[in-house]
Amino acid sequence: MFLKTTIVTALLGCLFASATEARTTCNPHSLNTTSFNYVNDVANQTVHEIAVKFNRGVCDIGRANLMVDVSVVPNLGQTLIIPGQVCHPDWTTCVIDGPGTMDCLVGGPRLYYTLNGDTLWKIAGRLNMTVDAIKCGGDGCSSQTNCTDGICPGGGGAAYSTNETIPAGQFIKVPMCYPSACEIEPYSFTQGVYKDLADKYGSTVGQIQMLSPTYNYSYIANEGGTAPPIGLAKNCRLLSSNYTVLD
Ligand SMILES: *[C@@H]1O[C@H](CO)[C@@H](O)[C@H](O)[C@H]1NC(C)=O
Ligand SMILES: *[C@@H]1O[C@H](CO)[C@@H](O)[C@H](O)[C@H]1NC(C)=O
Numbered sequence: 001m002f003l004k005t006t007i008v009t010a011l012l013g014c015l016f017a018s019a020t021e022a023r024t025t026c027n028p029h030s031l032n033t034t035s036f037n038y039v040n041d042v043a044n045q046t047v048h049e050i051a052v053k054f055n056r057g058v059c060d061i062g063r064a065n066l067m068v069d070v071s072v073v074p075n076l077g078q079t080l081i082i083p084g085q086v087c088h089p090d091w092t093t094c095v096i097d098g099p100g101t102m103d104c105l106v107g108g109p110r111l112y113y114t115l116n117g118d119t120l121w122k123i124a125g126r127l128n129m130t131v132d133a134i135k136c137g138g139d140g141c142s143s144q145t146n147c148t149d150g151i152c153p154g155g156g157g158a159a160y161s162t163n164e165t166i167p168a169g170q171f172i173k174v175p176m177c178y179p180s181a182c183e184i185e186p187y188s189f190t191q192g193v194y195k196d197l198a199d200k201y202g203s204t205v206g207q208i209q210m211l212s213p214t215y216n217y218s219y220i221a222n223e224g225g226t227a228p229p230i231g232l233a234k235n236c237r238l239l240s241s242n243y244t245v246l247d
């Protein structure tokens with residue numbers, strides 16, 4: 001009898017606890033699942049700040065707008081979809097985890113075109129390379145003269161410090177690994193962010209970006225328009241373990 005009661009109490013307690021937990025974790029009825037358009041009215045506001053403002057996940061906003069990357073800063077006046085709220089807002093799966101360790105780009109291309117809010121740190125992350133390699137190529141800036149605190153005159157990445165905002169629309173020549181290659185094909189971009197494509201097809205966000213340099217986002221999902229046509233870099237690889245850096 002005593003045992004029975006204990007078991008029943010424990011069971012009830014368990015049921016109650018899980019119901020309470022579900023309620024405090026997420027009540028779908030308390031979510032606002034309506035999506036709406038937001039015209040960006042704050043200069044230099046990041047997608048992260050917009051996500052906080054509307055209580056959405058940064059990756060949910062990034063994917064709803066077919067963004068290159070959520071670290072690209074939206075233009076003033078740009079229309080963004082703010083998707084409906086979900087139980088598990090995604091703040092992580094689209095975020096590039098900082099610069100890589102490569103000193104050259106595996107498979108090219110050579111010219112990176114800057115988007116709004118780009119920094120060497122962000123570009124290095126999108127190309128899976130070190131900041132120094134983006135900045136100065138294979139010689140670590142030793143051929144550059146008149147540099148102060150690692151910032152050199154004469155343009156290219158060397159003219160900027162790591163987290164300084166580079167104006168949009170600048171070309172930066174990126175050192176390439178030789179021998180290395182990617183396959184390139186036309187692609188209809190229907191969902192996600194570039195990181196989803198890069199992870200799936202074996203390239204980087206920056207390489208996909210380099211093939212369609214001015215593309216940064218699309219609000220096709222609001223408009224029912226056609227999916228943006230982009231170039232897709234696939235299967236990027238070193239062709240020899242003994243490679244050299246082409247500056
Ligand atoms: C949900 O959000 C939309 C868009 O911001 C708003 O118009 C609507 O009033 C909200 N609904 C509720 C129940 O808060
Ligand atoms: C936005 O950022 C750019 C580049 O860093 C800067 O020149 C501009 O003054 C900033 N504008 C505002 C309103 O903060």
Ligand SMILES: *[C@@H]1O[C@H](CO)[C@@H](O)[C@H](O)[C@H]1NC(C)=O
Nearest residue numbers: 100101102128199202203204
């Ligand atoms: C980044 O580069 C490293 C080698 O430095 C490689 O192991 C890794 O797979 C690359 N990651 C991506 C996402 O390209």
Ligand SMILES: *[C@@H]1O[C@H](CO)[C@@H](O)[C@H](O)[C@H]1NC(C)=O
Nearest residue numbers: 143144145146147152153154
């Ligand atoms: C370096 O500075 C010196 C002295 O100001 C100048 O004559 C020279 O042209 C500069 N070199 C470069 C590559 O800017």
Ligand SMILES: *[C@@H]1O[C@H](CO)[C@@H](O)[C@H](O)[C@H]1NC(C)=O
Nearest residue numbers: 098119121122161162163164
């Ligand atoms: C650049 O910004 C990143 C991200 O905010 C930070 O982790 C890093 O330490 C900064 N690097 C420098 C040299 O300021």
Ligand SMILES: *[C@@H]1O[C@H](CO)[C@@H](O)[C@H](O)[C@H]1NC(C)=O
Nearest residue numbers: 115116168169214215216217
């Ligand atoms: C980003 O895309 C919008 C819409 O296509 C375009 O007007 C804008 O110039 C692009 N920004 C950059 C920096 O290329």
Ligand SMILES: *[C@@H]1O[C@H](CO)[C@@H](O)[C@H](O)[C@H]1NC(C)=O
Nearest residue numbers: 178179240241242243244245
């Ligand atoms: C690597 O390549 C360099 C230049 O092509 C060559 O001199 C060197 O012998 C190669 N090393 C190996 C281990 O193949």
